[in-house]
Amino acid sequence: MRIMIVGASQGLGRAFIEGLGDRSDHLIGVSRSVPARLPERAGIEIDWIEADLALPEQAARSVAEAVEAGGLDVLIYNLGLWESRAFEPDYRFLNDSPAEIQRIVTVNVSGAILLIQALLPALLRSSSPRIVLTGSTSALPGHGRPEVAFAASKFALRGIAEALREGFREHHLAVTCLQLGYLNTEDDLTVPVEHAARRGDGELIPLHDVVQLVRTLLALSPSAYVKEVIMPAIGDARF
Template sequence: MSRVWFITGASRGLGRAFAEAALQAGDRVVGVARNVEPLVELAQRYPEDLVRLPLDVTDRDAVIAVVDQAHEAFGRFDIVVNNAGAMLLGMVEEAGEEQIRAHFDVNLFGAVWVTQAVLPYLRAQGSGRILQVTTMGTGGGFPMVGLYAAGKSALDSVSEAVAMEAEQFGVQLTIVQMGGYDTGLFTVGTTATTPAPQYQRLRDELIAMWGDEAGPAPATAAPVIMELVDLPDPPRRLVVGSDSFDLVQQDLRDRAAQYRAWEHLSRRVPG
Protein backbone atom coordinates (compact mmCIF):
# COMPACT_ATOMS: atom_id res chain seq x y z
CA MET A 1 0.00 0.00 0.00
CA SER A 2 1.19 3.50 -0.75
CA ARG A 3 1.97 5.69 2.23
CA VAL A 4 1.03 9.34 2.74
CA TRP A 5 3.80 11.81 3.56
CA PHE A 6 3.41 15.34 4.94
CA ILE A 7 6.64 17.27 4.33
CA THR A 8 7.38 20.84 5.36
CA GLY A 9 9.96 22.85 3.45
CA ALA A 10 9.24 20.60 0.48
CA SER A 11 10.04 23.05 -2.29
CA ARG A 12 13.84 22.77 -2.13
CA GLY A 13 16.79 21.04 -0.50
CA LEU A 14 16.22 18.01 1.66
CA GLY A 15 12.44 18.39 1.68
CA ARG A 16 12.31 18.32 -2.10
CA ALA A 17 14.66 15.31 -2.21
CA PHE A 18 12.53 13.38 0.28
CA ALA A 19 9.35 14.24 -1.63
CA GLU A 20 10.81 13.00 -4.91
CA ALA A 21 12.07 9.78 -3.33
CA ALA A 22 8.67 9.08 -1.78
CA LEU A 23 6.85 9.70 -5.05
CA GLN A 24 9.27 7.51 -6.96
CA ALA A 25 8.55 4.74 -4.43
CA GLY A 26 4.84 4.96 -5.23
CA ASP A 27 3.84 6.93 -2.15
CA ARG A 28 1.69 10.04 -2.00
CA VAL A 29 2.96 13.38 -0.72
CA VAL A 30 1.53 16.58 0.66
CA GLY A 31 4.32 19.09 0.16
CA VAL A 32 4.09 22.40 1.99
CA ALA A 33 6.30 25.47 1.83
CA ARG A 34 5.98 29.22 1.87
CA ASN A 35 6.41 29.13 -1.90
CA VAL A 36 5.21 25.97 -3.63
CA GLU A 37 5.86 27.17 -7.19
CA PRO A 38 9.14 25.19 -7.41
CA LEU A 39 7.00 22.05 -7.06
CA VAL A 40 5.01 22.70 -10.24
CA GLU A 41 7.16 20.43 -12.40
CA LEU A 42 7.02 17.64 -9.83
CA ALA A 43 3.25 17.98 -9.61
CA GLN A 44 3.02 17.62 -13.39
CA ARG A 45 4.91 14.33 -13.17
CA TYR A 46 2.78 13.05 -10.28
CA PRO A 47 -0.61 14.79 -10.67
CA GLU A 48 -2.51 12.22 -8.61
CA ASP A 49 0.07 11.72 -5.90
CA LEU A 50 1.38 15.18 -5.01
CA VAL A 51 -0.64 17.91 -3.33
CA ARG A 52 1.03 21.32 -2.96
CA LEU A 53 -0.14 23.60 -0.17
CA PRO A 54 1.38 26.99 0.70
CA LEU A 55 2.18 27.33 4.39
CA ASP A 56 4.17 29.54 6.72
CA VAL A 57 4.90 27.18 9.62
CA THR A 58 5.34 30.10 12.02
CA ASP A 59 1.58 30.77 11.79
CA ARG A 60 0.01 28.26 14.19
CA ASP A 61 -3.56 28.79 13.00
CA ALA A 62 -2.47 28.34 9.39
CA VAL A 63 -0.60 25.15 10.31
CA ILE A 64 -3.71 23.64 11.87
CA ALA A 65 -5.85 24.61 8.88
CA VAL A 66 -3.38 23.23 6.32
CA VAL A 67 -2.90 19.97 8.23
CA ASP A 68 -6.68 19.53 8.24
CA GLN A 69 -6.76 20.26 4.50
CA ALA A 70 -3.93 17.82 3.86
CA HIS A 71 -5.71 15.09 5.77
CA GLU A 72 -8.83 15.64 3.69
CA ALA A 73 -6.76 15.16 0.52
CA PHE A 74 -5.55 11.61 1.25
CA GLY A 75 -7.40 10.56 4.41
CA ARG A 76 -4.39 9.76 6.59
CA PHE A 77 -0.79 10.56 7.48
CA ASP A 78 1.85 7.84 7.58
CA ILE A 79 5.06 9.89 7.65
CA VAL A 80 5.34 13.49 8.83
CA VAL A 81 8.64 15.23 8.10
CA ASN A 82 9.34 18.48 9.92
CA ASN A 83 12.01 19.73 7.57
CA ALA A 84 11.35 23.49 7.23
CA GLY A 85 14.26 25.48 8.59
CA ALA A 86 16.30 28.63 8.34
CA MET A 87 19.81 29.77 9.26
CA LEU A 88 20.73 32.72 11.44
CA LEU A 89 24.40 33.32 10.74
CA GLY A 90 26.43 35.50 13.05
CA MET A 91 27.81 35.92 16.53
CA VAL A 92 25.28 35.79 19.36
CA GLU A 93 26.10 39.33 20.50
CA GLU A 94 25.42 40.65 16.99
CA ALA A 95 21.91 39.20 16.64
CA GLY A 96 18.90 41.44 17.19
CA GLU A 97 15.81 40.42 19.11
CA GLU A 98 13.62 40.31 16.00
CA GLN A 99 16.15 38.10 14.18
CA ILE A 100 16.39 35.68 17.10
CA ARG A 101 12.64 35.40 17.61
CA ALA A 102 12.02 34.92 13.88
CA HIS A 103 14.66 32.21 13.80
CA PHE A 104 13.12 30.25 16.67
CA ASP A 105 9.66 30.72 15.16
CA VAL A 106 10.76 28.66 12.15
CA ASN A 107 13.23 26.14 13.54
CA LEU A 108 11.51 25.36 16.84
CA PHE A 109 7.96 26.61 17.06
CA GLY A 110 7.06 25.79 13.46
CA ALA A 111 7.95 22.15 14.03
CA VAL A 112 6.06 22.15 17.34
CA TRP A 113 2.93 23.56 15.69
CA VAL A 114 3.03 20.88 12.98
CA THR A 115 3.63 18.15 15.55
CA GLN A 116 0.69 19.32 17.64
CA ALA A 117 -1.55 19.49 14.57
CA VAL A 118 -0.78 15.99 13.24
CA LEU A 119 -0.74 14.09 16.53
CA PRO A 120 -4.55 13.86 16.89
CA TYR A 121 -4.73 12.20 13.45
CA LEU A 122 -1.84 9.82 14.17
CA ARG A 123 -3.27 8.95 17.56
CA ALA A 124 -6.72 8.26 16.10
CA GLN A 125 -5.33 5.90 13.45
CA GLY A 126 -2.99 4.24 15.94
CA SER A 127 0.11 4.59 13.79
CA GLY A 128 2.47 6.97 12.05
CA ARG A 129 6.04 8.19 11.90
CA ILE A 130 7.35 11.65 12.73
CA LEU A 131 10.78 12.65 11.45
CA GLN A 132 12.16 15.75 13.13
CA VAL A 133 14.95 17.09 10.93
CA THR A 134 17.58 18.74 13.11
CA THR A 135 21.36 18.82 12.70
CA MET A 136 24.45 16.91 13.73
CA GLY A 137 25.49 20.11 15.53
CA THR A 138 22.86 19.94 18.27
CA GLY A 139 25.37 18.49 20.73
CA GLY A 140 26.80 21.94 21.40
CA GLY A 141 27.01 25.48 20.13
CA PHE A 142 29.59 26.71 17.65
CA PRO A 143 30.66 30.26 16.74
CA MET A 144 28.48 32.02 14.13
CA VAL A 145 25.86 29.25 14.13
CA GLY A 146 25.13 29.15 17.85
CA LEU A 147 21.54 30.33 17.54
CA TYR A 148 20.83 27.87 14.74
CA ALA A 149 22.16 25.04 16.91
CA ALA A 150 20.16 26.34 19.86
CA GLY A 151 16.87 26.18 17.94
CA LYS A 152 17.58 22.69 16.67
CA SER A 153 18.82 21.55 20.09
CA ALA A 154 15.55 22.73 21.62
CA LEU A 155 13.66 20.77 18.97
CA ASP A 156 15.76 17.72 19.87
CA SER A 157 14.68 17.97 23.50
CA VAL A 158 11.02 18.58 22.72
CA SER A 159 11.06 15.66 20.29
CA GLU A 160 12.46 13.28 22.90
CA ALA A 161 9.46 14.16 25.06
CA VAL A 162 7.00 13.74 22.18
CA ALA A 163 8.49 10.35 21.34
CA MET A 164 7.86 9.09 24.87
CA GLU A 165 4.41 10.66 25.06
CA ALA A 166 3.19 9.36 21.70
CA GLU A 167 4.64 5.85 21.58
CA GLN A 168 1.70 4.52 23.61
CA PHE A 169 -0.51 5.42 20.63
CA GLY A 170 1.59 3.57 18.06
CA VAL A 171 3.39 6.72 16.90
CA GLN A 172 7.15 6.46 16.32
CA LEU A 173 9.47 9.46 16.22
CA THR A 174 13.04 9.76 14.97
CA ILE A 175 15.26 12.81 15.37
CA VAL A 176 17.14 12.98 12.07
CA GLN A 177 20.41 14.79 12.68
CA MET A 178 21.52 15.85 9.23
CA GLY A 179 25.07 16.54 8.19
CA GLY A 180 26.01 19.31 5.78
CA TYR A 181 24.19 19.06 2.45
CA ASP A 182 23.89 21.50 -0.44
CA THR A 183 20.37 22.63 0.51
CA GLY A 184 20.67 26.36 -0.03
CA LEU A 185 20.41 26.88 3.74
CA PHE A 186 23.46 29.15 3.72
CA THR A 187 22.14 31.21 0.79
CA VAL A 188 18.39 31.62 0.27
CA GLY A 189 17.68 30.24 3.75
CA THR A 190 20.03 32.53 5.66
CA THR A 191 19.59 35.70 7.67
CA ALA A 192 22.91 37.29 8.57
CA THR A 193 23.70 39.57 11.45
CA THR A 194 25.46 42.91 11.00
CA PRO A 195 29.14 42.06 11.58
CA ALA A 196 30.79 43.64 14.60
CA PRO A 197 34.46 44.51 13.98
CA GLN A 198 35.49 42.99 17.31
CA TYR A 199 34.71 39.52 15.91
CA GLN A 200 36.33 39.95 12.50
CA ARG A 201 39.38 37.82 13.24
CA LEU A 202 37.28 34.90 14.44
CA ARG A 203 34.91 35.37 11.52
CA ASP A 204 37.77 35.19 9.02
CA GLU A 205 39.15 32.04 10.68
CA LEU A 206 35.76 30.32 10.52
CA ILE A 207 35.16 31.24 6.89
CA ALA A 208 38.61 29.94 5.96
CA MET A 209 37.98 26.71 7.89
CA TRP A 210 34.59 26.11 6.26
CA GLY A 211 35.87 26.79 2.73
CA ASP A 212 33.68 26.87 -0.36
CA GLU A 213 32.50 23.25 -0.39
CA ALA A 214 28.70 23.24 -0.44
CA GLY A 215 28.38 19.59 0.56
CA PRO A 216 26.78 16.64 -1.21
CA ALA A 217 23.47 16.88 -3.04
CA PRO A 218 20.37 16.38 -0.85
CA ALA A 219 19.28 13.47 -3.04
CA THR A 220 22.19 11.42 -1.68
CA ALA A 221 20.53 11.44 1.76
CA ALA A 222 17.12 10.32 0.50
CA PRO A 223 17.86 6.55 0.34
CA VAL A 224 18.72 6.56 4.05
CA ILE A 225 15.42 8.25 4.86
CA MET A 226 13.52 5.73 2.74
CA GLU A 227 15.23 2.87 4.57
CA LEU A 228 14.56 4.54 7.92
CA VAL A 229 10.79 4.76 7.38
CA ASP A 230 10.69 1.06 6.46
CA LEU A 231 12.19 -0.04 9.78
CA PRO A 232 9.65 -1.66 12.12
CA ASP A 233 11.61 -0.45 15.16
CA PRO A 234 13.33 2.80 14.11
CA PRO A 235 16.00 4.54 16.20
CA ARG A 236 15.13 7.54 18.35
CA ARG A 237 18.10 9.42 16.85
CA LEU A 238 19.97 9.01 13.58
CA VAL A 239 22.97 10.96 12.29
CA VAL A 240 22.84 11.16 8.48
CA GLY A 241 26.31 11.56 6.98
CA SER A 242 29.50 9.57 7.45
CA ASP A 243 31.76 12.52 8.28
CA SER A 244 29.08 13.96 10.53
CA PHE A 245 28.81 10.68 12.41
CA ASP A 246 32.54 10.80 13.19
CA LEU A 247 32.27 14.41 14.38
CA VAL A 248 29.32 13.60 16.64
CA GLN A 249 31.17 10.64 18.16
CA GLN A 250 34.25 12.79 18.81
CA ASP A 251 32.10 15.47 20.43
CA LEU A 252 30.52 12.87 22.72
CA ARG A 253 33.95 11.52 23.71
CA ASP A 254 35.26 15.03 24.41
CA ARG A 255 32.22 15.88 26.51
CA ALA A 256 32.48 12.67 28.53
CA ALA A 257 36.16 13.32 29.16
CA GLN A 258 35.41 16.82 30.43
CA TYR A 259 32.75 15.51 32.81
CA ARG A 260 35.19 12.91 34.11
CA ALA A 261 37.92 15.49 34.58
CA TRP A 262 35.71 17.48 36.94
CA GLU A 263 33.91 14.55 38.56
CA HIS A 264 35.61 15.27 41.89
CA LEU A 265 33.97 18.70 42.00
CA SER A 266 30.57 17.38 40.95
CA ARG A 267 30.59 14.81 43.76
CA ARG A 268 31.34 17.22 46.58
CA VAL A 269 27.65 17.73 47.24
CA PRO A 270 24.59 15.42 47.18
CA GLY A 271 21.85 15.83 44.63
Protein backbone atom coordinates in the same frame (compact mmCIF):
# COMPACT_ATOMS: atom_id res chain seq x y z
CA MET B 1 1.41 5.83 2.41
CA ARG B 2 0.61 9.52 2.86
CA ILE B 3 3.77 11.54 3.51
CA MET B 4 3.89 15.25 4.34
CA ILE B 5 7.12 17.22 3.81
CA VAL B 6 7.22 20.64 5.46
CA GLY B 7 9.72 22.98 3.82
CA ALA B 8 9.41 21.21 0.48
CA SER B 9 10.04 23.98 -2.02
CA GLN B 10 13.82 23.75 -2.30
CA GLY B 11 16.99 22.01 -1.17
CA LEU B 12 16.54 18.86 0.89
CA GLY B 13 12.75 19.30 1.09
CA ARG B 14 12.50 19.35 -2.69
CA ALA B 15 14.71 16.25 -2.84
CA PHE B 16 12.29 14.48 -0.48
CA ILE B 17 9.41 15.33 -2.83
CA GLU B 18 11.39 14.02 -5.79
CA GLY B 19 12.87 10.95 -4.13
CA LEU B 20 10.51 9.57 -1.48
CA GLY B 21 7.45 7.45 -2.01
CA ASP B 22 6.59 4.46 -4.14
CA ARG B 23 3.78 3.72 -6.57
CA SER B 24 0.34 4.53 -5.06
CA ASP B 25 1.86 6.73 -2.34
CA HIS B 26 0.68 10.31 -1.79
CA LEU B 27 3.16 13.12 -1.11
CA ILE B 28 2.04 16.45 0.34
CA GLY B 29 4.42 19.40 0.14
CA VAL B 30 4.12 22.38 2.47
CA SER B 31 5.79 25.74 1.90
CA ARG B 32 5.07 29.45 1.99
CA SER B 33 3.95 29.40 -1.63
CA VAL B 34 2.89 26.70 -4.08
CA PRO B 35 5.44 26.08 -6.87
CA ALA B 36 4.35 27.24 -10.31
CA ARG B 37 4.72 23.65 -11.49
CA LEU B 38 4.46 20.63 -9.23
CA PRO B 39 6.80 17.68 -9.81
CA GLU B 40 5.29 14.81 -11.76
CA ARG B 41 6.10 11.21 -10.78
CA ALA B 42 4.51 8.15 -12.30
CA GLY B 43 2.09 6.43 -9.93
CA ILE B 44 2.65 8.93 -7.10
CA GLU B 45 0.12 11.63 -6.26
CA ILE B 46 1.63 14.99 -5.30
CA ASP B 47 -0.34 17.80 -3.66
CA TRP B 48 0.77 21.06 -2.10
CA ILE B 49 -0.38 23.21 0.82
CA GLU B 50 0.51 26.87 1.13
CA ALA B 51 1.35 27.75 4.74
CA ASP B 52 3.77 30.13 6.44
CA LEU B 53 5.20 28.65 9.65
CA ALA B 54 6.33 32.13 10.69
CA LEU B 55 2.62 32.36 11.62
CA PRO B 56 2.51 28.96 13.32
CA GLU B 57 -0.99 28.95 14.77
CA GLN B 58 -2.60 29.89 11.48
CA ALA B 59 -0.37 27.54 9.50
CA ALA B 60 -0.97 24.59 11.80
CA ARG B 61 -4.71 25.05 11.62
CA SER B 62 -4.83 25.28 7.81
CA VAL B 63 -2.50 22.32 7.24
CA ALA B 64 -4.42 20.11 9.68
CA GLU B 65 -7.71 20.99 8.02
CA ALA B 66 -6.29 20.11 4.60
CA VAL B 67 -5.38 16.52 5.61
CA GLU B 68 -8.16 15.77 8.07
CA ALA B 69 -10.23 13.76 5.62
CA GLY B 70 -7.40 11.80 4.01
CA GLY B 71 -5.30 11.17 7.09
CA LEU B 72 -1.52 11.06 7.36
CA ASP B 73 1.13 8.38 7.93
CA VAL B 74 4.38 10.37 7.98
CA LEU B 75 5.29 13.94 8.89
CA ILE B 76 8.74 15.21 7.90
CA TYR B 77 9.45 18.59 9.49
CA ASN B 78 12.32 19.79 7.33
CA LEU B 79 11.88 23.51 7.90
CA GLY B 80 14.77 25.28 9.60
CA LEU B 81 15.91 28.88 9.40
CA TRP B 82 19.37 30.10 10.37
CA GLU B 83 21.01 33.47 10.92
CA SER B 84 21.70 35.63 7.87
CA ARG B 85 25.49 35.29 8.35
CA ALA B 86 25.38 31.76 9.73
CA PHE B 87 28.27 29.49 8.72
CA GLU B 88 30.23 32.48 7.42
CA PRO B 89 33.62 33.48 8.87
CA ASP B 90 32.28 36.88 9.92
CA TYR B 91 29.28 35.54 11.87
CA ARG B 92 28.89 37.30 15.22
CA PHE B 93 26.07 36.60 17.68
CA LEU B 94 26.14 40.23 18.87
CA ASN B 95 25.13 41.32 15.37
CA ASP B 96 21.98 39.17 15.27
CA SER B 97 18.86 41.30 15.52
CA PRO B 98 16.14 40.41 18.05
CA ALA B 99 13.67 40.13 15.17
CA GLU B 100 15.84 37.59 13.36
CA ILE B 101 16.37 35.54 16.51
CA GLN B 102 12.64 35.51 17.23
CA ARG B 103 11.81 34.42 13.69
CA ILE B 104 14.28 31.53 13.88
CA VAL B 105 12.80 30.31 17.17
CA THR B 106 9.23 30.77 15.93
CA VAL B 107 9.69 28.77 12.73
CA ASN B 108 12.12 26.13 13.99
CA VAL B 109 10.58 25.47 17.40
CA SER B 110 7.08 26.94 17.80
CA GLY B 111 6.19 25.97 14.24
CA ALA B 112 7.25 22.38 14.79
CA ILE B 113 5.43 22.02 18.11
CA LEU B 114 2.16 23.59 16.98
CA LEU B 115 2.07 21.77 13.65
CA ILE B 116 2.77 18.41 15.28
CA GLN B 117 0.06 19.05 17.85
CA ALA B 118 -2.44 19.90 15.11
CA LEU B 119 -1.53 16.88 12.96
CA LEU B 120 -1.31 14.24 15.68
CA PRO B 121 -5.02 13.28 15.55
CA ALA B 122 -4.60 12.43 11.85
CA LEU B 123 -1.22 10.75 12.35
CA LEU B 124 -2.42 8.55 15.19
CA ARG B 125 -5.09 7.05 12.97
CA SER B 126 -2.28 5.49 10.93
CA SER B 127 -1.21 1.90 11.60
CA SER B 128 2.43 3.07 11.61
CA PRO B 129 2.65 6.80 12.44
CA ARG B 130 6.08 8.35 11.97
CA ILE B 131 7.60 11.78 12.50
CA VAL B 132 11.01 12.72 11.11
CA LEU B 133 12.59 15.92 12.43
CA THR B 134 15.43 17.34 10.36
CA GLY B 135 17.96 18.48 12.90
CA SER B 136 21.62 19.36 12.59
CA THR B 137 25.00 18.40 13.94
CA SER B 138 24.76 21.84 15.58
CA ALA B 139 22.44 20.10 18.08
CA LEU B 140 25.23 17.85 19.32
CA PRO B 141 27.62 18.48 22.20
CA GLY B 142 30.95 19.80 20.96
CA HIS B 143 29.49 20.81 17.60
CA GLY B 144 32.01 23.64 17.28
CA ARG B 145 29.68 26.26 15.78
CA PRO B 146 28.90 29.75 17.19
CA GLU B 147 25.36 30.29 15.78
CA VAL B 148 23.30 30.65 18.97
CA ALA B 149 19.67 30.78 17.81
CA PHE B 150 20.10 28.08 15.18
CA ALA B 151 21.88 25.72 17.57
CA ALA B 152 19.32 26.35 20.31
CA SER B 153 16.44 25.57 17.96
CA LYS B 154 18.05 22.32 16.81
CA PHE B 155 18.76 21.29 20.41
CA ALA B 156 15.03 21.88 21.01
CA LEU B 157 14.08 19.29 18.40
CA ARG B 158 15.71 16.58 20.50
CA GLY B 159 13.55 17.58 23.46
CA ILE B 160 10.44 17.60 21.30
CA ALA B 161 11.22 14.11 20.04
CA GLU B 162 11.89 12.68 23.52
CA ALA B 163 8.64 14.07 24.93
CA LEU B 164 6.55 12.88 21.99
CA ARG B 165 7.90 9.34 22.30
CA GLU B 166 6.96 9.20 25.96
CA GLY B 167 3.61 10.89 25.55
CA PHE B 168 2.47 8.63 22.71
CA ARG B 169 4.36 5.42 23.35
CA GLU B 170 1.13 3.42 23.60
CA HIS B 171 0.22 4.65 20.09
CA HIS B 172 3.55 3.35 18.72
CA LEU B 173 4.47 6.81 17.45
CA ALA B 174 7.96 6.62 15.94
CA VAL B 175 9.94 9.87 16.14
CA THR B 176 13.37 10.17 14.54
CA CYS B 177 15.81 13.08 14.68
CA LEU B 178 18.18 13.44 11.74
CA GLN B 179 21.30 15.27 12.90
CA LEU B 180 22.75 16.25 9.55
CA GLY B 181 26.06 17.86 8.74
CA TYR B 182 26.78 20.23 5.86
CA LEU B 183 24.74 19.35 2.76
CA ASN B 184 25.48 19.68 -0.93
CA THR B 185 22.35 21.53 -2.01
CA GLU B 186 23.84 22.56 -5.35
CA ASP B 187 23.36 19.15 -6.93
CA ASP B 188 19.80 17.83 -7.02
CA LEU B 189 18.76 14.22 -7.54
CA THR B 190 19.14 14.47 -11.32
CA VAL B 191 22.92 14.69 -10.81
CA PRO B 192 24.49 11.23 -10.39
CA VAL B 193 25.38 10.65 -6.76
CA GLU B 194 29.00 9.89 -7.60
CA HIS B 195 29.31 13.38 -9.09
CA ALA B 196 27.44 15.05 -6.22
CA ALA B 197 29.75 13.32 -3.73
CA ARG B 198 32.79 15.02 -5.27
CA ARG B 199 31.59 18.51 -4.46
CA GLY B 200 33.27 19.81 -1.32
CA ASP B 201 36.02 17.17 -1.27
CA GLY B 202 34.25 15.05 1.32
CA GLU B 203 32.94 17.94 3.43
CA LEU B 204 29.42 18.00 1.94
CA ILE B 205 26.73 15.29 2.04
CA PRO B 206 24.85 14.62 -1.22
CA LEU B 207 21.09 15.00 -0.92
CA HIS B 208 20.84 11.53 -2.42
CA ASP B 209 22.27 10.01 0.76
CA VAL B 210 19.74 11.72 3.02
CA VAL B 211 16.84 10.70 0.78
CA GLN B 212 18.07 7.09 0.78
CA LEU B 213 18.36 7.16 4.56
CA VAL B 214 14.79 8.40 5.00
CA ARG B 215 13.49 5.83 2.51
CA THR B 216 15.04 3.19 4.77
CA LEU B 217 13.41 4.68 7.87
CA LEU B 218 9.99 4.65 6.21
CA ALA B 219 10.43 1.03 5.12
CA LEU B 220 10.81 -0.26 8.69
CA SER B 221 8.06 -2.39 10.18
CA PRO B 222 5.69 -0.83 12.75
CA SER B 223 7.67 -2.67 15.45
CA ALA B 224 10.91 -0.76 14.86
CA TYR B 225 12.16 2.79 14.63
CA VAL B 226 15.44 4.68 14.69
CA LYS B 227 15.69 7.17 17.53
CA GLU B 228 18.44 9.39 16.14
CA VAL B 229 20.78 9.44 13.16
CA ILE B 230 24.03 11.41 13.32
CA MET B 231 25.21 11.97 9.74
CA PRO B 232 28.21 14.27 9.28
CA ALA B 233 30.18 14.46 6.07
CA ILE B 234 33.15 12.09 6.00
CA GLY B 235 35.56 15.04 5.89
CA ASP B 236 33.94 17.04 8.70
CA ALA B 237 36.78 17.40 11.21
CA ARG B 238 34.34 18.23 14.05
CA PHE B 239 33.11 14.63 14.24
